[in-house]
Amino acid sequence: xxxxxxxxxxxxxxxxxxxxxxxxxxxxxxxxxxxxxxxxxxxxxxxxxxxxxxxxxxxxxxxxxxxxxxxxxxxxxxxxxxxxxxxxxxxxxxxxxxxxxxxxxxxxxxxxxxxxxxxxxxxxxxxxxxxxxxxxxxxxxxxxxxxxxxxxxxxxxxxxxxxxxxxxxxxxxxxxxxxxxxxxxxxxxxxxxxxxxxxxxxxxxxxxxxxxxxxxxxxxxxxxxxxxxxxxxxxxxxxxxxxxxxxxxxxxxxxxxxxxxxxxxxxxxxxxxxxxxxxxxxxxxxxxxxxxxxxxxxxxxxxxxxxxxxxxxxxxxxxxxxxxxxxxxx
Amino acid sequence: xxxxxxxxxxxxxxxxxxxxxxxxxxxxxxxxxxxxxxxxxxxxxxxxxxxxxxxxxxxxxxxxxxxxxxxxxxxxxxxxxxxxxxxxxxxxxxxxxxxxxxxxxxxxxxxxxxxxxxxxxxxxxxxxxxxxxxxxxxxxxxxxxxxxxxxxxxxxxxxxxxxxxxxxxxxxxxxxxxxxxxxxxxxxxxxxxxxxxxxxxxxxxxxxxxxxxxxxxxxxxxxxxxxxxxxxxxxxxxxxxxxxxxxxxxxxxxxxxxxxxxxxxxxxxxxxxxxxxxxxxxxxxxxxxxxxxxxxxxxxxxxxxxxxxxxxxxxxxxxxxxxxxxxxxxxxxxxxxxxxxxxxxxxxxxxxxxxxxxxxxxxxxxxxxxxxxxxxxxxxxxxxxxxxxxxxxxxxxxxxxxxxxxxxxxxxxxxxxxxxxxxxxxxxxxxxxxxxxxxxxxxxxxxxxxxxxxxxxxxxxxxxxxxxxxxxxxxxxxxxxxxxxxxxxxxxxxxxxxxxxxxxxxxxxxxxxxxxxxxxxxxxxxxxxxxxxxxxxxxxxxxxxx
Numbered sequence: 001x002x003x004x005x006x007x008x009x010x011x012x013x014x015x016x017x018x019x020x021x022x023x024x025x026x027x028x029x030x031x032x033x034x035x036x037x038x039x040x041x042x043x044x045x046x047x048x049x050x051x052x053x054x055x056x057x058x059x060x061x062x063x064x065x066x067x068x069x070x071x072x073x074x075x076x077x078x079x080x081x082x083x084x085x086x087x088x089x090x091x092x093x094x095x096x097x098x099x100x101x102x103x104x105x106x107x108x109x110x111x112x113x114x115x116x117x118x119x120x121x122x123x124x125x126x127x128x129x130x131x132x133x134x135x136x137x138x139x140x141x142x143x144x145x146x147x148x149x150x151x152x153x154x155x156x157x158x159x160x161x162x163x164x165x166x167x168x169x170x171x172x173x174x175x176x177x178x179x180x181x182x183x184x185x186x187x188x189x190x191x192x193x194x195x196x197x198x199x200x201x202x203x204x205x206x207x208x209x210x211x212x213x214x215x216x217x218x219x220x221x222x223x224x225x226x227x228x229x230x231x232x233x234x235x236x237x238x239x240x241x242x243x244x245x246x247x248x249x250x251x252x253x254x255x256x257x258x259x260x261x262x263x264x265x266x267x268x269x270x271x272x273x274x275x276x277x278x279x280x281x282x283x284x285x286x287x288x289x290x291x292x293x294x295x296x297x298x299x300x301x302x303x304x305x306x307x308x309x310x311x312x313x314x315x316x317x318x319x320x321x322x323x324x325x326x327x328x329x330x
Numbered sequence: 331x332x333x334x335x336x337x338x339x340x341x342x343x344x345x346x347x348x349x350x351x352x353x354x355x356x357x358x359x360x361x362x363x364x365x366x367x368x369x370x371x372x373x374x375x376x377x378x379x380x381x382x383x384x385x386x387x388x389x390x391x392x393x394x395x396x397x398x399x400x401x402x403x404x405x406x407x408x409x410x411x412x413x414x415x416x417x418x419x420x421x422x423x424x425x426x427x428x429x430x431x432x433x434x435x436x437x438x439x440x441x442x443x444x445x446x447x448x449x450x451x452x453x454x455x456x457x458x459x460x461x462x463x464x465x466x467x468x469x470x471x472x473x474x475x476x477x478x479x480x481x482x483x484x485x486x487x488x489x490x491x492x493x494x495x496x497x498x499x500x501x502x503x504x505x506x507x508x509x510x511x512x513x514x515x516x517x518x519x520x521x522x523x524x525x526x527x528x529x530x531x532x533x534x535x536x537x538x539x540x541x542x543x544x545x546x547x548x549x550x551x552x553x554x555x556x557x558x559x560x561x562x563x564x565x566x567x568x569x570x571x572x573x574x575x576x577x578x579x580x581x582x583x584x585x586x587x588x589x590x591x592x593x594x595x596x597x598x599x600x601x602x603x604x605x606x607x608x609x610x611x612x613x614x615x616x617x618x619x620x621x622x623x624x625x626x627x628x629x630x631x632x633x634x635x636x637x638x639x640x641x642x643x644x645x646x647x648x649x650x651x652x653x654x655x656x657x658x659x660x661x662x663x664x665x666x667x668x669x670x671x672x673x674x675x676x677x678x679x680x681x682x683x684x685x686x687x688x689x690x691x692x693x694x695x696x697x698x699x700x701x702x703x704x705x706x707x708x709x710x711x712x713x714x715x716x717x718x719x720x721x722x723x724x725x726x727x728x729x730x731x732x733x734x735x736x737x738x739x740x741x742x743x744x745x746x747x748x749x750x751x752x753x754x755x756x757x758x759x760x761x762x763x764x765x766x767x768x769x770x771x772x773x774x775x776x777x778x779x780x781x782x783x784x785x786x787x788x789x790x791x792x793x794x795x796x797x798x799x800x801x802x803x804x805x806x807x808x809x810x811x812x813x814x815x816x817x818x819x820x821x822x823x824x825x826x827x828x829x830x831x832x833x834x835x836x837x838x839x840x841x842x843x844x845x846x847x848x849x850x851x852x853x854x855x856x857x858x859x860x861x862x863x864x865x866x867x868x869x870x871x872x873x874x875x876x
Contacts, residue, residue: 038752038753039752039756039757040750040751040752040754040755042752044752044756044759044760045751045752046398046400047474047755047795047796048720048754048795049398049400049401049751050399050400050474053475053794053795054477054478054794055791057472057474057477058793058794092391093391093392093534093549094391094392094529094534103549104550107550107551159579159581159582162581162582162585163585166585166589167588167589170589173591174582174586174591175577175579175586175591176551176552176575176591177551180554180573180575181383181573276579276581276582277582278576278577278578278579280548280549280551280576284550285549285550288389291750291751292752293752
């Protein structure tokens with residue numbers, strides 16, 4: 001199947017870039033006001049942890065955090081920082097917000113990439129298989145397993161896997177991203193991180209896998225009943241080739257959309273997995289920031305997350321064209 | 331050890347007091363001979379070296395406890411920074427950075443002789459200038475509790491490099507209990523002076539005098555400390571490295587302990603329901619001591635602005651309605667001291683059992699409520715109240731459910747609200763929007779620092795967390811607390827606190843329930859992990875593998 005190279009008009013890119021920036025800005029401002037609704041502020045959260053605090057201490061914290069300023073001034077400070085791409089300083093952690101986030105980003109990206117790749121490959125193989133054997137034993141087994149994964153909370157799957165594979169069998173470590181007692185470097189460290197990655201990546205992947213299997217199966221069943229498949233069959237093309245080369249190309253579109261949504265939402269979507277496996281990712285940072293009312297840090301992560309969503313959507317649109325050249329970008 | 335300290339130590343038997351002036355003098359003399367890290371806890375023979383993994387939960391958000399005294403910060407800070415004193419289980423003071431100390435007869439000055447030959451981690455000599463700077467510029471200005479603890483300190487004189495004299499406007503006996511390394515760390519003047527101390531990089535990468543040096547902090551993952559081989563305690567530190575792993579989920583911590591990836595954790599690292607199993611397992615050691623300097627109490631504060639709760643009979647009825655024996659078992663799995671008053675038995679030199687008591691007696695509770703004019707309606711209920719508690723662990727959920735059940739039996743309908751910490755603080759202390767508030771009230775090592783703020787009418791300050799939120803105001807109580815705060819004579823001070831406990835239980839603005847015991851868990855081969863009341867907040871110079 002040869003196709004002319006897909007066309008991606010420049011006006012499309014420009015328009016999407018502009019819309020994307022406006023979306024991110026709108027999300028930032030809306031989030032700013034939404035977060036003000038949470039009762040209590042960072043000074044109170046900090047004082048709450050200390051267990052004791054004099055009124056002067058609280059007042060000093062508020063002044064330091066800029067919380068004693070009128071709301072509109074705080075918004076203005078926030079927006080002007082945003083336009084200079086300066087995420088500000090987290091008094092809570094005593095560090096620059098950008099440093100905090102980017103130090104945790106690699107862990108999240110690693111977990112995301114591994115689990116999504118695993119889930120996509122698994123989802124396609126199992127989904128296509130299920131569709132080819134629709135309503136027969138392989139399909140029933142795959143669909144049942146998928147449903148089971150989908151219905152089970154990921155943190156529970158994670159804990160059970162820790163219990164079985166770490167505590168009972170001792171095959172993999174229980175938690176963390178690397179063996180911090182070993183002080184590995186170079187390849188030894190990479191292998192060690194890979195070893196630690198297995199359980200969290202599987203846990204996170206299982207949840208996606210269940211959705212992907214169902215999507216691919218349903219898409220495949222639709223496509224397999226179409227005319228061009230009958231033609232292909234008549235030509236004597238093998239069933240496997242029909243499945244993966246001909247039908248999948250059309251059937252995979254809904255999967256691309258959903259994978260795009262999952263990837264976009266990943267920054268916060270892995271909180272449970274990160275918690276169970278003590279994976280030092282951005283999701284945990286965001287979760288903690290909420291409970292500590294470190295709104296500046298939280299807003300920054302939310303903005304980054306919205307940028308992520310916008311970029312992924314853009315990539316997904318391009319992917320449509322690459323996968324199916326009949327799609328036209330406007 | 332008791333012999334060495336002569337008059338000072340002698341088991342605190344009521345009339346005795348942990349720190350008296352003659353004792354302080356004696357300790358000063360004896361300490362020079364010892365020079366050890368923890369003279370009161372003979373370190374067992376241990377294998378030198380090794381890397382130990384401990385966990386701290388939640389992750390500390392700073393490495394120095396001078397500006398933030400959250401419990402995890404205190405634990406990590408104390409490994410790197412030190413205080414002037416250490417304490418033993420009876421809260422007697424022992425030398426740390428100070429080798430000797432003497433309080434003047436009038437209680438208006440305290441002289442500290444400092445340890446010679448101590449160096450900061452960057453090689454600079456530790457001197458009295460560091461002590462003066464830390465107390466005046468850091469602790470008194472920026473420490474959450476320091477403002478009240480060091481409020482009476484007017485100046486710190488430094489006649490020579492190894493002497494620091496605190497000048498006080500009034501006697502401040504409580505101050506002598508607040509000088510441990512995790513509570514009042516001494517920080518290096520040459521690092522902080524002239525900088526914006528709150529954002530000084532050393533807050534996250536400390537330069538201290540302690541047995542461990544800061545190496546790295548990977549947020550969300552781990553903290554690495556290494557042995558300070560120039561440490562003044564010649565035998566310490568035993569370990570080569572101390573690595574702190576951040577493991578957020580309690581079940582994951584259990585798994586990490588069982589898989590041998592974790593050797594140590596304090597402040598209740600595993601769910602209370604797991605403690606029994608760990609205690610019985612030969613693979614682990616579980617220690618229940620080591621929080622006697624915190625004394626965090628679970629209490630229920632009553633909002634006296636509520637006209638129902640303003641009636642003393644109602645408050646007494648609430649106490650009579652609660653089966654606290656059962657509560658210790660059901661809610662705390664037996665891991666708690668049942669309180670008789672606002673001061674726990676872990677402060678033996680101040681505790682008294684001779685207070686008004688309210689044994690479990692639902693009939694008496696009903697009679698008291700009838701007498702208060704709240705007869706039961708046709709459905710058996712009299713009135714409704716709202717209990718708010720912070721969402722910190724499942725103990726509070728269990729306790730709230732338990733109270734709801736018990737109060738229902740006497741006709742009080744308890745509505746339960748569980749809020750995250752900032753919401754809890756805003757509701758209870760910011761808006762006084764509560765009837766009953768259950769929370770951890772820390773007595774610390776001295777009631778003047780810890781308890782006074784809950785009972786003192788002058789501590790009513792809307793918007794300030796963890797002070798008098800009940801609105802309780804009693805001139806007699808104020809007088810007692812104020813007198814105790816400045817009373818240098820230990821026996822007389824004890825008498826004031828006995829009357830305080832009696833009055834607190836007669837007036838009942840707060841229902842004291844339990845002192846939960848937060849266990850420390852270690853694998854079987856770890857030694858010296860709880861050697862004093864500092865528990866996991868100790869400097870851990872003697873911490874070792876067997």
